[in-house]
Amino acid sequence: MRIHHLALRVRDPERAAAFYGGLLGLAEVRRFVEGDAVRSLWLAAEGTVLMLERALKGGGPEGGSAHLLAFAVDDLAAWEARLERAGLAVTDRTAHTLYLSDPDGHRVGLTVFP
Numbered sequence: 001m002r003i004h005h006l007a008l009r010v011r012d013p014e015r016a017a018a019f020y021g022g023l024l025g026l027a028e029v030r031r032f033v034e035g036d037a038v039r040s041l042w043l044a045a046e047g048t049v050l051m052l053e054r055a056l057k058g059g060g061p062e063g064g065s066a067h068l069l070a071f072a073v074d075d076l077a078a079w080e081a082r083l084e085r086a087g088l089a090v091t092d093r094t095a096h097t098l099y100l101s102d103p104d105g106h107r108v109g110l111t112v113f114p
Contacts, residue, residue: 005042005049006069009056010104013041016052019102023086024071026050045071070097070109079110 010016020026026043033039043050050069073079076098083090083100092099097111 003048005051007051007053007056008069008102008104008106010052010054010102012103013038013052013054015103017041017043020050020052023082023088024108068099068107068109070111073110073112076110076112 008016017028020043021028021041026045028041029044029049030042031038031040037054039054041052043052076096080090080098083098088100090098090100091107096113097109099107099109102108
């Protein structure tokens, strides 16, 4: 079994895609527009789809969450330098993982944990 997709509620899918696509390098695979606004952007993450959705069915807080979305990376030092160049703060760290927040307050991890 593997993760098929993960959907995150975001205020602005294009702003969130600039973080996940522009900074983290995930490629856009689908875009849904309603009227003049982007409703949803889907990004590819090594066999999983990350869905950045303006609205989600179900409960939960309107803003960000305490959930964690972690991506496997090869080199923490290189990613830390990339985040610094982008002006993004590392909010927490362990020996294997850097933590930061996306534009909607979702906790994101970059990890080399085996």
